[in-house]
Amino acid sequence: MARIPPPGVYVPSPTFFKPLSPGAHQPEVDVATQSEHSVFLAKNGVHGLVLLGSTGEAIHLNKKERKDLLSGVRKSLDDAGFPDYPIMAGVLVNAVDEALEWLQDSKDAGCQWGLVLAPGYFGGAASQEGLVEWYTTVADKSPIPILIYNYPGVTNGLLVTPESYEKLAAHPNIVGCKMSHGNVSYHVQVSTSPEIDHEKFRVYSGFGQQLGPIVVFNAAGVIDGLASFFPKTVVRLFELASKRPIDDAAINEARVLQYRVSRAEEYIGRWGILGIREGIYRVVGLGTYLEGGRAPLRGKIPDGAWDEWAHVMKAMSES
Numbered sequence: 001m002a003r004i005p006p007p008g009v010y011v012p013s014p015t016f017f018k019p020l021s022p023g024a025h026q027p028e029v030d031v032a033t034q035s036e037h038s039v040f041l042a043k044n045g046v047h048g049l050v051l052l053g054s055t056g057e058a059i060h061l062n063k064k065e066r067k068d069l070l071s072g073v074r075k076s077l078d079d080a081g082f083p084d085y086p087i088m089a090g091v092l093v094n095a096v097d098e099a100l101e102w103l104q105d106s107k108d109a110g111c112q113w114g115l116v117l118a119p120g121y122f123g124g125a126a127s128q129e130g131l132v133e134w135y136t137t138v139a140d141k142s143p144i145p146i147l148i149y150n151y152p153g154v155t156n157g158l159l160v161t162p163e164s165y166e167k168l169a170a171h172p173n174i175v176g177c178k179m180s181h182g183n184v185s186y187h188v189q190v191s192t193s194p195e196i197d198h199e200k201f202r203v204y205s206g207f208g209q210q211l212g213p214i215v216v217f218n219a220a221g222v223i224d225g226l227a228s229f230f231p232k233t234v235v236r237l238f239e240l241a242s243k244r245p246i247d248d249a250a251i252n253e254a255r256v257l258q259y260r261v262s263r264a265e266e267y268i269g270r271w272g273i274l275g276i277r278e279g280i281y282r283v284v285g286l287g288t289y290l291e292g293g294r295a296p297l298r299g300k301i302p303d304g305a306w307d308e309w310a311h312v313m314k315a316m317s318e319s
Contacts, residue, residue: 001172002173007202009238010048010050010222010223010224011224012056013049013056014055014056014287015058016034027294030287032072033286035072037284038051039082042077042085048085052066052089053149053223054092054151057293057294058090058092063101063105066105070089087113088113088223089115090114100138103138103146106144107144128160128163128164131158131164135148139168147176148174166190169190169197175200179203179205181206184214205223206223207222209265211237212254212258222238226279229279237257260319264312264315278300
């Protein structure tokens with residue numbers, strides 16, 4: 001039986017890079033800082049990591065860099081006293097054989113699951129039947145269990161429907177999904193569908209602003225960038241939303257935290273990966289080379305942009 005990822009808050013970690021060396025065409029991956037941030041998250045209650053997903057810029061790394069990063073983080077977590085800590089590895093390619101290569105590399109590096117992006121090169125031209133066939137073929141051959149990753153923003157608007165999830169959830173090697181879009185109805189339909197065994201198929205959102213509402217309706221949690229620098233607040237919100245039975249005190253606290261999280265998520269929506277890097281630097285003190293990264297995401301948010309969110313971040317830090 002395939003291993004099922006635990007519920008909770010996962011962080012889609014950005015990839016850390018070193019300063020650009022003289023004469024180099026792009027900066028090197030900073031595995032040491034990546035590992036330090038990963039251990040920080042584990043120590044602060046985060047339930048698992050997503051490495052080399054969209055936020056992790058996997059498409060900007062070569063095969064060796066990806067394997068070195070994954071294995072380096074795994075070793076650091078083991079050494080820090082977090083053996084078998086949950087790690088999902090991103091798979092962001094369209095060809096079945098290449099997806100399987102990424103999945104094998106992820107297994108070899110110690111990752112338990114692959115988070116496999118929907119093949120969206122052709123966008124809406126891909127039928128739901130074609131998506132089901134593609135994921136079924138990958139899952140049949142994958143050396144580790146996979147989750148369906150639907151992020152229309154990077155796949156030409158491709159959207160996986162609830163009916164497709166119901167079909168794919170029956171596959172023994174498909175153990176969940178991440179929906180990185182604002183269609184809350186799809187989240188709720190999939191997390192409550194009577195056609196799905198929810199002990200074997202977990203539903204995660206990519207948006208912390210949806211955490212409370214979807215977890216109340218049986219979703220497993222979130223894979224959320226804000227938790228990369230405010231882990232305790234997001235984890236606390238998850239704990240409150242998943243409490244059963246939930247009492248009035250928990251509901252009231254959850255309302256306060258959900259408002260604060262939702263406000264702070266507006267910052268993530270505005271500045272994306274660059275904003276997450278800045279947040280980690282400002283709040284956690286890691287990733288000190290703010291103008292790092294690889295083109296076309298090289299650089300930082302404008303001067304003064306962080307200060308515009310000072311009151312929102314202050315509320316998060318007080319949570």
